[in-house]
Amino acid sequence: MSFAHNQAMSAYRTAAAQVPPNVAVVKLYDLAIRSIRLAIVSLGEGKVEDTYIAVNKACQVLRGLTSNLRFSPDNDMADTLKSTYVANMIALHTAFGKPDAARRYAQIAEGLLELRNAWADIAGMPRAKSLLQRSTSNAVRTPL
Template sequence: MYHSSNQHAAQAYRSAAIAVPPLQAVVMLYDGAIMLLRRSLHAAEERRFEDSHAAMIRATAILRGLSHHLDYDRGGAVAERLHRTYNALIMACLRSYGRPDAAARFARIIASLTELRDAWSFVAATAVRPAERA
């Protein structure tokens, strides 16, 4: 299962990166992780625990994919910080699943992801494209 999730995360990242500019792909991946965590919460509320778990695992696979594709040479300290953040969010998801207060915990995780997503969306919207520099 873990190996399959890694392959799924890498494939999702590659597919998004090919179809759209990289910064927009990152925003789309955040959107996917947020949607999956919401789906996990909804399924848990409906007592569809297998669906809930699968959605949570897919969300963590996206975060793992984002973490594995960080460019430490270009990103330096920011890449290191993102790596730690992604890993903390993954662990928070795994530790929160099935807990009595899972809804509140997932709400905080989703809020954190939304904040990151909005920051990347801003960067994507304001980034100067190579053609615009000339």
Template sequence: MIHSQQASAAYRAATMTVPPLHAVVMLYDGVLVRVRNAAAAAERGDWDRQSDEISRAVDLLRGLLAALDFERGGDVAMRLRQTYQANIRALLRSTREAQAVAMCAKIEDGLRQLRNAWAEIAGMPESQPNRMVDPA
């Protein structure tokens, strides 16, 4: 719960320094790094790190979820809510799972498509699949 509040606070702070669409893309970038790190940790059998990275990714997705405006967003906001919730459940299911690497890759690919759609709207560059891992 604390992480969710931090993710929401990070989103609010980011929107004060960068345009809101850029903040959304930056949050997606953060999620993608965490999912990639979780996959790498699972591949090494480092289940504690995998769990931590999944927790961070889930917190960022919850931040995106909390930022949805259902009055202005209508059906799009509803579909995004369903997508974020489905990805949260999938990430949590991947914890300590034998197929975690494949599960994370599938989640990452789907989220990258969403990220790139937001980036296109914001006039930002597209993100390419990158299996590099953030050391932190």
């Protein structure tokens, strides 16, 4: 396993040990979305390396979520979530360096926000507002 993968797994274990599993999943989505928001801000400031680091952090979280899915022959949800997480990781890396990367990152974050809010409903947590309802720089500093 890579160092990045170990970090993602460690973050999941830490969150899982302190809160119920559904709450941990919501917190991990929050971390991934905040990382994408940070990538957008860094991109706007011309900080290419910081953008890359933020994108990788979001991917680490998604990789950690993927590795904790329970697969069984009758569990289509795990397959669907894995496909979603992998598609988002690919989209994050594909967007890097593109002229419209900020727009792409925002779309990815919006999609993850929908998933996050679905998990928040299950966990009995408050829903987060859309990224489009707040300024990007403010969105990085404020919690979901």
